[in-house]
Amino acid sequence: VPRVSADFLQARRAQILDGARVCFARYGYEGATVRRLEQATGLSRGAIFHHFGDKESLFLALAEQDASQMAAVVAENGLVQVMRDLLEQAEPGSQRPDRIDWLGTRLEVSRRLRTDTDFRASWVDHSAELAGATRRRLTRMREAGSVRCDVQVEVLAGFLELVFDGLVAQLAMGRPAGELDAVLDVVESTVRRDGAG
Amino acid sequence: VPRVSADFLQARRAQILDGARVCFARYGYEGATVRRLEQATGLSRGAIFHHFGDKESLFLALAEQDASQMAAVVAENGLVQVMRDLLEQAEPGSQRPDRIDWLGTRLEVSRRLRTDTDFRASWVDHSAELAGATRRRLTRMREAGSVRCDVQVEVLAGFLELVFDGLVAQLAMGRPAGELDAVLDVVESTVRRDGAG
Amino acid sequence: VPRVSADFLQARRAQILDGARVCFARYGYEGATVRRLEQATGLSRGAIFHHFGDKESLFLALAEQDASQMAAVVAENGLVQVMRDLLEQAEPGSQRPDRIDWLGTRLEVSRRLRTDTDFRASWVDHSAELAGATRRRLTRMREAGSVRCDVQVEVLAGFLELVFDGLVAQLAMGRPAGELDAVLDVVESTVRRDGAG
Amino acid sequence: VPRVSADFLQARRAQILDGARVCFARYGYEGATVRRLEQATGLSRGAIFHHFGDKESLFLALAEQDASQMAAVVAENGLVQVMRDLLEQAEPGSQRPDRIDWLGTRLEVSRRLRTDTDFRASWVDHSAELAGATRRRLTRMREAGSVRCDVQVEVLAGFLELVFDGLVAQLAMGRPAGELDAVLDVVESTVRRDGAG
DNA sequence: ACTGGCGGGACGTCCCGTTGAT
DNA sequence: ATCAACGGGACGTCCCGCCAGT
Secondary structure, eight states, X not given: OOSSOHHHHHHHHHHHHHHHHHHHHHHHHHHSOHHHHHHHHTSOHHHHHHHHSSHHHHHXXXXXXXXXXXXXXXXXXXXXXXXXXXXXXXXXXXXXXXXGHHXXXXXXXXXXXXXXXXXXXXXXXXXXXXXXHHHHHHHHHHHTTOBOSSSOHHHHHHHHHHHHHHHHHHHHHTOOGGGXXXXXXXXXXXXXXXTTO | OOSSOHHHHHHHXXXXXXXXXXXXXXXXHHHSOHHHHHHHHTSOHHHHHHHHSSHHHHHHHHHHHHHHHHHHXXXXXXXXXXXXXHHHHXXXXXXXXXXXXXXXXXXXXXXXXXXXXXXXXXXXXXXXXXXHHHHXXXXXXXXXXXXXXXXXXXXXXXXXXXXXXXXXXHHXXXXXXXXXXHHHHHHHHHHBSSTTO | OOSSOHHHHHHHHHHHHHHHHHHHHHHHHHHSOHHHHHHHHXXXXXXXXXXXXXXXXXXXXXXXXXXXXXXXXXXXXOHHHHHHHHHHHHSXXXXXXXXXXXXXXHHHHHHHHHHOHHHHHTTHHHHHHHHHHHHHHHHHHHHTTOBOSSSOHHHHHHHHHHHHHHHHHHHHHTOOGGGHHHHHHHHXXXXXXXXXX | OOSSOHHHHHHHHHHHHHHHHHHHHHHHHHHSOHHHHHHHHTSOHHHHHHHHSSHHHHHHHHHHHHHHHHHHHHHHHOHHHHXXXXXXXXXXXXXXXXXXXXXXXXXXXXXXXXXXXXXXXXXXXXXXXXXXXXXXXXXXXXXXXXXXXXXXXXXXXHHHHHHHHXXXXXXXXXXXXXXXXXXXXXXXXXXXXXXXX
């Protein structure tokens, strides 16, 4: 018999994940010390590690959550629209500046994929999730006639993913979002049926 | 009065930088502990810190060196060609697999730009170097008639930089290079005068 | 007014003590973490601390129980017989291998007597219990004519206790029991009336 | 080229070992926290772990040193004499009370042999060292005619070791040494040619 | 009676940079 | 110029015990 309701437990996990997200985004994996995680979540070491075991597990849970959410958005709105939203949120005047914390998470995932073999092994599944969403959507759009036919869907998907990863990297680096809107126009017209836009 | 020749000193610095590059690339900034730097350079803590003061300075020197080299290559061959070379070197069968260590350095730069305010301030100059090289080259090419005119050079440069950063990120993450050749064809045709390639 | 019967309460205490005994024996006092105690007893932290207050109290209760039981056995069968039983139980083919868990408890008592002043103060009474049992039995045996007279009972008791503690230590260390049977013959003949056995 | 002479290095190791010995003896393995080790050795964490890697290695080195020294003493003076020396040193009025710190070390070895499988595996060699010294000496003494012949040397050695471990345990527990002199007389006469002493 | 979320202290480890010696 | 001994801070982990809730 659990002491608290499942809802409460879920809320606690969310509280920790949300705090951890801004912490990892701001300071990076190593920079997100346990003390900072305590501060960001408003909970103690004991509480955090009671729910997540260790820092690695916490980060993995966070990364999985973000990856799933992003895959869902891509499936519905497409990768280009996701990038447009990203730009809007990254604007200085944006009313939802906190929504792009997952951006930092994604970059940390990149880094760990590069330096940590074990992490790479445990990530392949989640990586495929997003890739699949993009390809399915492109195929659908092509059948609807709004995507160019002279290039394979596989290649177009790779192109969009490349641009997306570049956008994530540049926004994370602090590049001003304003200059990038026109660039996304070029990207979009490249994928559309009439290449000239 | 220096106790050794300036050449020798320069060689020592290069030896340390080369060892440090593979170390930072493989383990990341935090993961590149002093012990590993000692191992990779074949020198001791004392020698390393004698030449570079501290780890931060060493990394900054390394990043500057790599950024300059890359700017030079871009100025000569263009960003697209750099990306093609990148792909070739990242192939499993490549004979020069070590040449892409600067890739890891660049990603670490990204990460520190995001999390370390001081570092960001000291990097703006080097960032402008590469951006300038790209824009100058595009302008020259457009005058030569091989770059499309319906989009500003500024936007095309931003586009190429976006793709480049995406490529760096994906290669670093371990994405197989083989799939990306066709993607680069799309990128190249997007920039060229006749959009269809 | 107790909410459950005294019998039930006693049974719970016994359940905890039994689980804790194997835990302390296997991992030592510090190694017997609360998590392991939970696992070994099948109860939760809350239940354990509800009955015993803290880890120290639990260990003390356990040690007292084992000391009393051993004193009773010594009073009836004598220290030598206890040692013989010990050997038999320690044999690999023994059918009651779990009966010697108190052996580990006793060693932990030794260790805490050495390092923990408070514990030593609270243990003197229980220590006297066993010593008294041994001396009373030896006196009785000497009056019956089966124990040598040229040495004081006090000394013989000290001798047996020395051997006993040595046996406990060696068995706990994992020394094979087989070699020790003949040694106990020597011990027994040393105490008996005709020293030659 | 070492910065300091080998002698100095050896002295440092000895300084650390000596401090660690009293620390392990007084507080036990777990109780000998790194802070206490710093205090006892007069050196910092950095220095200690520079020489010994980690706490486990430090303890193992200490245990090996003590085991070797004891084996040497046994080979020369015999186990009984070692026990007599032990008693003398343990007397409250002893002038060399610190010499018996190895006693605590030995008990910690016992405990780790019981609870730590890895440690047991790495200890077998050192255990054999002492056992061999005892047996060789007994054989020599028997040939000289001062040890009884009706019992195998192997058994007598086991007997002495048993008594020795018991003595170590009791002294460590704080049992007064005074009562034990007469007990050792009994032990000695048991081993000698004419059992009566 | 019992549960388990939680606090917060302490532990062993590791790491960076200093320093005095060579 | 180079080395390694060394200091001392900070890290992630784990642990014990409390207590609110069932």
